[in-house]
Amino acid sequence: MTNENIAEPTGFAALGISGQLLKATHAAGFIEPKPIQEQAIPAQLEGRDILGIAQTGSGKTAAFALPILSKIIALGTKRRPRTARALILAPTRELAVQIEETVKVLAKGAHISTALVLGGVSRHSQVKRIAPGVDFLIATPGRLTDLVREKDLILSDTTWLVLDEADRMLDMGFINDVRRIAKATHPARQTALFSATMPNEIAELAKGLLHDPVRVEVAPQGTTASEIRQGVIFARTKQKRQVLSTILADDAMRSVIIFARTKHGADRVTRDLERDGFEAAVIHGNKSQNARQKALNGFRDGSVRILVATDIAARGIDVPGISHVVNFDLPDEAESYVHRIGRTGRNGQDGVAITMVDPSENAKLRQVERIIRMQLPVLADHLDQPDPQPKSREHNADRRPEAANDRELRRDGKRATGGERASKPAGKARSGGNASNSNRHWPEKTGAPRPAGERTPDGAKPRKFRRRTRKPAARAA
Numbered sequence: 001m002t003n004e005n006i007a008e009p010t011g012f013a014a015l016g017i018s019g020q021l022l023k024a025t026h027a028a029g030f031i032e033p034k035p036i037q038e039q040a041i042p043a044q045l046e047g048r049d050i051l052g053i054a055q056t057g058s059g060k061t062a063a064f065a066l067p068i069l070s071k072i073i074a075l076g077t078k079r080r081p082r083t084a085r086a087l088i089l090a091p092t093r094e095l096a097v098q099i100e101e102t103v104k105v106l107a108k109g110a111h112i113s114t115a116l117v118l119g120g121v122s123r124h125s126q127v128k129r130i131a132p133g134v135d136f137l138i139a140t141p142g143r144l145t146d147l148v149r150e151k152d153l154i155l156s157d158t159t160w161l162v163l164d165e166a167d168r169m170l171d172m173g174f175i176n177d178v179r180r181i182a183k184a185t186h187p188a189r190q191t192a193l194f195s196a197t198m199p200n201e202i203a204e205l206a207k208g209l210l211h212d213p214v215r216v217e218v219a220p221q222g223t224t225a226s227e228i229r230q231g232v233i234f235a236r237t238k239q240k241r242q243v244l245s246t247i248l249a250d251d252a253m254r255s256v257i258i259f260a261r262t263k264h265g266a267d268r269v270t271r272d273l274e275r276d277g278f279e280a281a282v283i284h285g286n287k288s289q290n291a292r293q294k295a296l297n298g299f300r301d302g303s304v305r306i307l308v309a310t311d312i313a314a315r316g317i318d319v320p321g322i323s324h325v326v327n328f329d330l331p332d333e334a335e336s337y338v339h340r341i342g343r344t345g346r347n348g349q350d351g352v353a354i355t356m357v358d359p360s361e362n363a364k365l366r367q368v369e370r371i372i373r374m375q376l377p378v379l380a381d382h383l384d385q386p387d388p389q390p391k392s393r394e395h396n397a398d399r400r401p402e403a404a405n406d407r408e409l410r411r412d413g414k415r416a417t418g419g420e421r422a423s424k425p426a427g428k429a430r431s432g433g434n435a436s437n438s439n440r441h442w443p444e445k446t447g448a449p450r451p452a453g454e455r456t457p458d459g460a461k462p463r464k465f466r467r468r469t470r471k472p473a474a475r476a477a
């Protein structure tokens with residue numbers, strides 16, 4: 001950001017943002033609009049429905065919040081009891097809380113009332129807060145449905161509806177609630193759907209909610225932020241704990257979020273980390289809302305260096321300065337990979353994403369590579385090494401084993417050099433038993449995009465990508 005830019009407040013003003021809203025936007029440090037904001041704000045100000053696709057960390061929140069705020073401010077302050085003018089739906093409570101924070105910052109001084117409706121916390125205080133009517137309601141669908149059912153909230157005045165993380169909101173776990181909620185809103189409402197991913201089958205469902213939408217696609221859905229350096233480490237499940245402790249010993253891993261597929265898995269990773277001498281907080285759906293928000297806040301304020309999470313923290317969470325994302329295992333849904341790694345490399349910052357892959361996860365890895373349209377470079381391969389012997393290593397950081405071929409990765413987060421791979425002759429069967437990894441054929445320029453579906457002559461039986469079966473998203477509220 002240069003002084004020249006600050007002196008020239010044409011960016012957001014040129015998009016149609018003015019007055020106090022423009023002042024607050026600038027005060028928040030938003031001077032130059034991001035591409036998704038540049039494209040989506042004017043269309044929404046014109047009253048158009050939007051399907052907005054842009055990479056993680058690219059400013060989608062302000063892209064939907066600013067035009068709605070602008071219109072609400074222009075309307076003045078008349079509100080009816082128990083109504084909400086704008087409704088933002090999000091898949092997790094933590095994301096709803098964060099969106100409210102952003103809206104408050106952007107609308108500072110503009111007399112906009114906001115409220116949160118989400119599960120896991122007192123219902124009474126939420127009902128009280130919306131009783132006089134609010135401008136901006138941010139909610140998770142479960143609790144919202146309860147409040148509407150009990151007539152504590154009336155949606156008939158709601159003329160703006162946003163689904164943040166729209167593909168998630170239209171997933172099996174939420175779709176019925178979302179449809180019911182949408183039906184209860186004003187018939188002439190304006191609708192906006194935003195996400196970094198939008199599988200075709202979900203985009204079809206989205207059509208039912210949108211009226212003659214503008215599709216704003218800053219990058220094809222599934223595109224990962226270019227600032228994130230990504231790579232995989234091949235390690236059997238039994239090796240992963242040791243590999244993780246090894247890479248975490250590097251000081252460059254300043255602020256790390258580790259994703260595990262299950263709640264139980266997240267707890268186990270956290271326990272093992274503690275035994276290996278690392279302090280870590282954990283966030284997943286079996287924790288109380290207080291504990292969840294406390295873990296996230298600690299991570300946000302820097303008092304916690306390592307956060308272990310399930311996919312509950314994969315979408316939307318904006319913690320500036322996360323240096324690394326580690327996937328302890330691959331997610332069930334390939335899209336989650338895009339969102340998980342998108343917790344780093346946000347808003348132009350650099351980030352590193354490391355994914356540990358057991359041979360049993362190869363099919364999932366292929367699905368991920370298919371949706372991100374690139375093949376991930378191999379940072380290290382431990383499959384020809386024996387499993388670690390169980391022994392007590394508690395609180396003994398000095399004795400943490402170190403895998404030689406993680407060295408380079410640990411130093412700067414970059415992939416290992418081609419030499420490492422070259423030292424493993426193609427076709428050599430590994431002690432891990434899965435020969436197909438050893439002769440994956442990597443492109444000349446590692447990480448260069450390659451056509452989706454193009455697989456390598458790796459000796460493995462050619463197989464089609466399995467049809468993805470979608471698992472119901474956990475209800476957030």
Ligand SMILES: Nc1ncnc2c1ncn2[C@@H]1O[C@H](COP(=O)(O)OP(=O)(O)OP(=O)(O)O)[C@@H](O)[C@H]1O
Nearest residue numbers: 030031032033034056057058059060061316318347
């Ligand atoms: N125009 C802007 N100028 C400066 N910073 C911005 C601007 N727009 C957004 N940001 C900042 O960029 C970060 C990412 O924004 P945001 O959380 O809206 O991304 P996103 O696209 O919603 O990502 P995700 O897909 O992960 O939800 C935030 O910290 C936000 O404050």
Ligand SMILES: [Mg+2]
Nearest residue numbers: 060061164316
């Ligand atoms: Mg977002």
